[in-house]
Amino acid sequence: MFSLFNKKTEVPKIPLKVDIHSHLLAGLDDGVKSLEEAIDVINDLVEMGFEKLVTTPHVMNDTYRNEPTGIQNGLTELEQHLANNGINIELQAAAEYYLDEFLYARIINKESLLTFGDKYLLFETNFISEPLQMKEFIFQASSQGYRLVLAHPERYGYMTMEKAEDLRNRGVFFQLNSLSIGGMYSKSVRKMALQLIDKGWVDFLGSDCHNPVQSKILKALQKNKHYQRACSLSLLNNTL
Amino acid sequence: MQQQRFLPEYVNRKLEDFNKLQQDRDRLALAYNENTFAFRQKEKEVSLAKETIFKQLTELKSDWLKTLAELRQSKENLEKGFATMPDKNTQYSKNQRFYKLYEEFYLSMMQSKAQFEIAQAGNVPDFKILSPASLPIVPISPKKLLILGIGLVASFVVNFFFLGISYLLNNKITSAQEVEKSIHVPLLGVIPTSHRKSNSLFHVVDNPKSMVSESFRSLRTNLDFFTIGGHKKIITVTSTISGEGKSFLATNLGGVLSMSKKKVLLIDLDMRKQKNESSMLALDPSKGISTTLIKKTTWAECIQSTGLENLDFLPAGPHPPNPSELLLNGEFTNLLEELKEAYDFIVIDTPPVGLVTDGIMAMKRADLSIYVLRANYSKKEFVNTLNRISSIHKLTNLAVVLNALPTTGKTYGYGYYEDKPKRKGWRDLVKI
Numbered sequence: 001m002f003s004l005f006n007k008k009t010e011v012p013k014i015p016l017k018v019d020i021h022s023h024l025l026a027g028l029d030d031g032v033k034s035l036e037e038a039i040d041v042i043n044d045l046v047e048m049g050f051e052k053l054v055t056t057p058h059v060m061n062d063t064y065r066n067e068p069t070g071i072q073n074g075l076t077e078l079e080q081h082l083a084n085n086g087i088n089i090e091l092q093a094a095a096e097y098y099l100d101e102f103l104y105a106r107i108i109n110k111e112s113l114l115t116f117g118d119k120y121l122l123f124e125t126n127f128i129s130e131p132l133q134m135k136e137f138i139f140q141a142s143s144q145g146y147r148l149v150l151a152h153p154e155r156y157g158y159m160t161m162e163k164a165e166d167l168r169n170r171g172v173f174f175q176l177n178s179l180s181i182g183g184m185y186s187k188s189v190r191k192m193a194l195q196l197i198d199k200g201w202v203d204f205l206g207s208d209c210h211n212p213v214q215s216k217i218l219k220a221l222q223k224n225k226h227y228q229r230a231c232s233l234s235l236l237n238n239t240l
Numbered sequence: 241m242q243q244q245r246f247l248p249e250y251v252n253r254k255l256e257d258f259n260k261l262q263q264d265r266d267r268l269a270l271a272y273n274e275n276t277f278a279f280r281q282k283e284k285e286v287s288l289a290k291e292t293i294f295k296q297l298t299e300l301k302s303d304w305l306k307t308l309a310e311l312r313q314s315k316e317n318l319e320k321g322f323a324t325m326p327d328k329n330t331q332y333s334k335n336q337r338f339y340k341l342y343e344e345f346y347l348s349m350m351q352s353k354a355q356f357e358i359a360q361a362g363n364v365p366d367f368k369i370l371s372p373a374s375l376p377i378v379p380i381s382p383k384k385l386l387i388l389g390i391g392l393v394a395s396f397v398v399n400f401f402f403l404g405i406s407y408l409l410n411n412k413i414t415s416a417q418e419v420e421k422s423i424h425v426p427l428l429g430v431i432p433t434s435h436r437k438s439n440s441l442f443h444v445v446d447n448p449k450s451m452v453s454e455s456f457r458s459l460r461t462n463l464d465f466f467t468i469g470g471h472k473k474i475i476t477v478t479s480t481i482s483g484e485g486k487s488f489l490a491t492n493l494g495g496v497l498s499m500s501k502k503k504v505l506l507i508d509l510d511m512r513k514q515k516n517e518s519s520m521l522a523l524d525p526s527k528g529i530s531t532t533l534i535k536k537t538t539w540a541e542c543i544q545s546t547g548l549e550n551l552d553f554l555p556a557g558p559h560p561p562n563p564s565e566l567l568l569n570g571e572f573t574n575l576l577e578e579l580k581e582a583y584d585f586i587v588i589d590t591p592p593v594g595l596v597t598d599g600i601m602a603m604k605r606a607d608l609s610i611y612v613l614r615a616n617y618s619k620k621e622f623v624n625t626l627n628r629i630s631s632i633h634k635l636t637n638l639a640v641v642l643n644a645l646p647t648t649g650k651t652y653g654y655g656y657y658e659d660k661p662k663r664k665g666w667r668d669l670v671k672i
Contacts, residue, residue, distance in 0.1 A: 030449075062457060062499045063448055100457060101464030102500070126458035128451065129430055132465040 015049035016231060018240045020116060021096065021151060021175055021206025022055045025074035028066050029058040031210045035081045042087060044215035045207065048222060052090040052240065054116045059095045061102040068114055071095060092116055096151055097123040104133045107140045115146065117240040122175065124151040130158045138170050149204060152177040154192035155185055161195060168201060173236070175204040179214060181230060182221045197230045204237055205230055251296055258289040413618045416642050422623045425630060428466065428610060428639035429459040431489065432647045442495040443488075445548065451647065456496040459641065463493075466608060466639060474576060474586045476606040480594035480622040482513075484614040485643035490589035493610075498551035502584040506546070508556040509602055510591040511563040528557020532575060533566040539575060552583070563591075567601040576605055594625050600633055608637045615645040 022045075023031020024038045032038045045053060055078075057071055058064040075093040082089065094116040097103050103123070106113065115121050121141060125131050141148055150167065153159055153174050168174070179185065180193035196202055209215050221227050247255075265282040272279045413419060416430050434443060434452045444453040463475070477490040487508075494506040511530045527542040532554075544553045560566055579586050588606065590599035603609040611626050630638050 062496070100461040104461075104464075126454050126461070128432065128455045129458055129462075131458060132462045136465075 016205060016235070016237050017050060018052045018054065018237045019045060019050050019207050019209075020054045020056070020094075020120075020149070020204050020237065020240065021122060021177070022053060022209045023057060023096075024053065024055040024209070025057050025071065025078060025093065028071065028074050029064045031057065033211075035078065037212055038078055039081065039085055039087065040212040041209055041215040042082065042089060044212070044219055045209070046087065046089055048219055050089070052092065054092045054094050054240070056094050056096040056122050058098065059103075059114075060098040061100060066095060068095075068112070071114065094120075094122060097121065099123050099125045099131050099134065099137060101133070104137050104140075107137060107144065107146075110144065113146070117236075119145055119147050120149050120173070121146040122149045122151050125156060127155060127157050130156075130163070135170070138167070138172060142171055147171075147173060149173040149175050151175050151206065152180065152208060154180045154196055155189050159192060161199070164196065164199075164201060173203040174201055175206045176202045176230060177208045178205050178218055178221055178227060178230075179208060181224060181226045182217060184214070184217060194226055197226060197233065200233055202230055202233050203235065205235060248300070251293070251300065254289065254293050254296065258286070258293055261286045261289055411619045411621065412616050413613050413620055413622070413642070414616055416645065418620075419613060419623070419640060419642050422620070423640055424627060425611070425638040425640055426466070428462050428641050429455060430642045430645050431455045431459070431485070433644045441491045442546075442548065444492045444495045444499070452492075453496070456492050459493065460496050460500065463608065473584070473608065474580065474588065474606045476509075476588040476590050476599065476602045476609045477612060478590045478593050478599040478603065478609065479612040479614075480618065480625050481592050482595075484592075484612045484618055486592070486612050487589050489610065489612050489641060489643060490587050494546075494551050494585070494587040495548060497585045497587070498548055502550060503582070504551045504585040504587060505543075505554060505579055505583040506551060507554040507579075507586060507588045509567075509588050509598060511556045511560055511566070511598070512591055512596065525555070526558060528555040529575075530557035530560040530563070530566065532557070533569075533571050534560070535571070539579065563598055564596065564601070567598055572601065573605060593629055594622070600629065603629075603635055603638075604633060606637065608639060609635060611638055611640050612643050613640060614643045617644070 022041070023029050024041060026032050026034050026038055032041060042053065055075070057066050057074070059066045071093050075091060079091055082091070093114065095114040097113065113121055125134065131137075138148060148171070150172050153164055153167070154176060164174070174196065176193055176196060177185075180189050181197070183190040207215070207218055209218060261282065265279070265286055268279050268282050274280075416427060420427050432451050432455055434447075434450065443450070444456050447453055463473075475493070477486050477493070479486050490506060494504045498504040507529060509529060511528075524544070527537050529539075529542065531537045532539045532542055539554060542554055542557065544555060546553045566572070576586070588602050590602045593599040593603070613622060613626075626638070626640070629635065
């Protein structure tokens with residue numbers, strides 16, 4: 001009954017200041033195609049009130065073999081371009097690591113990985129089935145002091161609320177995609193996203209922005225009540 | 241004086257009075273002189289009375305004359321009317337006839353009425369109405385509710401009947417959960433059905449971002465987990481019958497392994513059947529593993545390029561008369577040992593184990609045997625074949641891959657996996 005009434009009360013709008021998931025380095029992955037597109041997206045994000053962006057190119061052994069140096073170069077280039085265009089925003093680069101045998105090997109071999117904030121490591125898995133290494137990976141990475149952030153948990157086909165709870169019990173942070181709330185990926189992804197919001201199992205909101213189309217949708221999403229509800233959760237975005 | 245009867249009373253009386261007066265005068269005349277006052281007085285009275293009577297009589301006369309004239313008039317009228325009498329008579333008799341007719345009719349009606357009333361009076365029933373009959377507002381038949389009820393029950397029965405039939409008839413494997421429940425070996429992965437056609441054999445190369453390729457990559461990742469510690473990896477791919485996707489799985493697994501910068505050899509061990517896939521790759525059908533096993537050629541001579549870097553192909557070669565025996569002799573083991581030196585991975589596409597034993601030979605020498613089941617194609621009893629083979633031949637390194645699982649629900653609509661065209665996503669957003 002109470003929730004019925006509570007719905008009407010306006011959710012206090014807490015603007016997100018830091019975005020932790022985007023693909024804004026042109027040519028490194030399937031994100032923006034050019035510096036101009038990147039500028040377009042960043043302009044939109046600035047308009048939404050973001051003050052700091054952690055951009056996270058894919059790191060996938062087969063398709064996007066990005067290394068820290070390449071990512072750093074891309075970042076420097078983008079920063080230069082931003083400065084030329086007079087856009088003032090703090091930029092940082094990390095990576096969205098794809099969990100496969102190679103990432104697992106890198107953890108085992110204690111290779112240095114790109115993180116943001118307090119050793120937060122953003123990673124994703126394949127969308128179809130949970131990798132068999134998942135739990136071992138979480139254990140190994142956590143024991144090395146990494147704080148694992150699972151990108152868009154709502155989008156994995158194998159994800160259930162039980163599995164999500166288990167992952168959270170293992171200390172994995174969840175980064176929800178804002179676009180999932182709007183139903184950009186699919187209805188069931190949206191449903192899962194809302195379930196996670198209901199449970200409060202969201203630690204970060206990420207734009208996962210690949211192109212200007214998505215950033216426009218993201219802008220339209222600001223008025224969405226579920227998005228505002230997600231923003232009102234105790235998110236770690238603004239602590240970075 | 242005699243009374244005149246036709247004269248009115250008052251005239252008669254006057255006349256009487258006059259006669260009496262005359263008699264009085266006459267008597268007086270006897271006694272008195274004519275010039276006496278008394279006589280004269282009487283004389284005067286007589287003449288006065290005479291005058292009055294005269295006057296009255298005159299009036300009477302004129303009255304009578306008038307009456308006479310009137311009577312004459314009416315007599316004339318009557319006579320005139322008398323002339324029309326016969327005509328009136330016929331009219332009368334005519335009316336009389338009609339009247340009689342109507343009267344008779346009326347009487348007969350009255351009679352009938354009386355008879356009817358008598359009959360009605362005789363028919364009075366001897367029961368009492370305790371309560372008036374109720375008029376139903378719905379028809380007695382057809383009973384809608386009953387028909388609906390029967391229909392509902394019938395539909396349930398029919399549904400359950402068909403469900404039961406289809407359940408009994410459906411002996412196909414349909415889901416990953418089903419496989420996981422019924423087998424003792426791990427489920428290595430699931431390959432979804434592909435929405436796109438591949439031009440070459442390597443789906444993973446043509447459509448690197450498709451869900452099928454994604455599933456192959458995850459298969460590779462799981463494979464790595466599975467063979468941790470092993471250096472050289474011989475992977476056989478087999479199934480119960482043909483058509484379950486062995487060759488598809490073997491070629492694409494080889495492809496995806498080679499993409500991770502490993503040297504991979506794909507062997508077609510099905511020496512019994514010429515397949516489209518191998519003929520597509522094998523440029524020279526006279527050489528292959530069969531010729532190598534009989535030491536007619538060396539394996540290095542038979543290696544064909546697949547067009548992919550790091551992936552080589554060893555075709556089956558010409559159909560030998562005794563494929564199983566060829567695999568039984570030590571040459572096959574030696575060949576594998578040699579190949580292990582040259583390659584990181586060896587993926588062997590074997591004939592179906594449900595039919596021939598060739599596959600078992602290879603599986604015994606493999607580091608990992610992948611058993612392919614195809615959703616909605618492989619029968620449930622294939623699982624028993626798998627369990628039997630693994631127990632009889634003591635194969636410990638078996639794993640199952642479920643192929644061609646239809647994609648549903650969440651697996652649709654990945655933002656950056658390009659399997660499905662972008663759907664109503666944008667419109668949904670406008671609505672919020």
